[in-house]
Amino acid sequence: MERIYTTKKGELFLGNFTEVYSEYLKEHYENKIQLIITSPPFPLNNKKRYGNLTGEEYLKWFESFAPIFSSLLKENGSLVIEIGNVWEKNRPVQSLLHLEALMNLVRHPYANLRLIQEFIVYNPSRLPSPAQWVTVNRIRTIDSYTHVWWIAKSDFPKADNRKVLRPYSSSMKNLLKRKKYNSGKRPSEHYIGEKSFLKNNGGSIAHNFFEMKPLDEKREVRLPYNVLSFSNSSSNDYFLKRCRELGIKPHPARMHPGVAAFFIEFLTDENDLVLDPFAGSNTTGYVAEMLNRRWIACELKKEYVEQSKIRFEDPIFAQKEEV
Structure with a gap:
């Protein structure tokens, strides 16, 4: 475990999350975190370079975090997890692995967790997948959305949908x-x-469905105001632009900053503490800093930790200080 950098609002650790928990978080942050939000490695059947596990190994790994997350969360805190669909290896059959992972998490006997609500993040611009069955054999349709599970320790976690209204x-x-x-x-x-x-x-109350890009360019997509601001602002292009300039290949499974912004504003207040245990290029920390929340992030791969520093070079932070 190594603390790589700090900002005005947060800190990022390089290392395995369970080690960061046992060596640091357990002592200092039990029952103090308002929101854990993360997009962990998906339970794919073929390993990717960003480090996912497979099959039963993934289920055991995923379930092991239930009591850890529960111990860190405040009694009215929330856990938000984005995860994609899974397909059986070499078969045109959708796996139940991601659903089993959810069930194991919320049914863990020592965690006292429950599913509050499910959200869908739909992206019509996603590449056709699974490619073998969609573009080669032409017997399945494009897998174009991810699940977001909102989980908590109580039936009434802190939440205010007036902070995430849509036009x-x-x-x-x-x-x-x-x-x-x-x-x-x-x-x-x-x-x-x-x-x-x-x-x-x-504005109107937000739906539990995020259409990140319109199917019809002539039709207005009514995402919540804060999701739109993070989707449309040119400041959000800074990270990718700098990665291209520096010849850096960005993390391939980044959480959309608008989605992170929605849950951070919906489920926390300013100066509340937000944790991302599988931070990747640290979208969560970037958005939390923008929204004046304290944050802690953990990431196992040094290459993603290094590229995450680019986010905090964004000129928008200097502009915020000048205001």
Whole structure:
């Protein structure tokens, strides 16, 4: 374990997460972390260079973190995990491995965890996969989304969906201008009052579905405001631009900064503590720093730790200090 760098809000450790936990986090941060958010190595059937395990080995590895995560989280803290689908090796059959991993995690007898809600991150621009069955044999469709599991120690973790509103639709904006709509009983048997939708709340409640890029360029994608800001801001291109300039191959499985921003704002307040145990190029730390949260990140591979430093060279941090 080695602390590689610190910032105004956080610190990054090079090393195996279980070692960082036993040598540092266990003593200093038990029951103090508000949010653990991570995109761990996916349980693929063929090993990738970023270090994933396979099969039963992965299940045991994944389950072992349940009591560790639980001990670090505050009683009202949250655990957010992004993970992709898995396919059986050499077969056009989807594996249950990722679902078994979830079940083992939340059913661990000493962790007291439960699944709060599932989210879907849909990216229509993803490359066709699994390639053998999609582009060669043409017998499956493109696997174009990942799961995000929101897990917690209690039924009521800290959360406020008013902090992650999405823009109103055009029809809702018109309704607010007209100050009237068709009220009364609906076919669903819900009763809509005469003033139920006349209050302007600044936006509509977010859905548990993130469409990161539109299928139809003419159609507006109504992601939450903070997801949009991290998706559209040119500052988010800084990391990839610098990697290209320096001839660095960026981490191949980066969490989208907009997704990290959504959960950090939804589930924490400023100066709360956020942890990413499998940080990769440290999207979590970058976003947490931007949103004025304290953070801790751990990463096993030195090449990803080194490239993560680029994120904090982003000129946007200097601009924030000047304001």
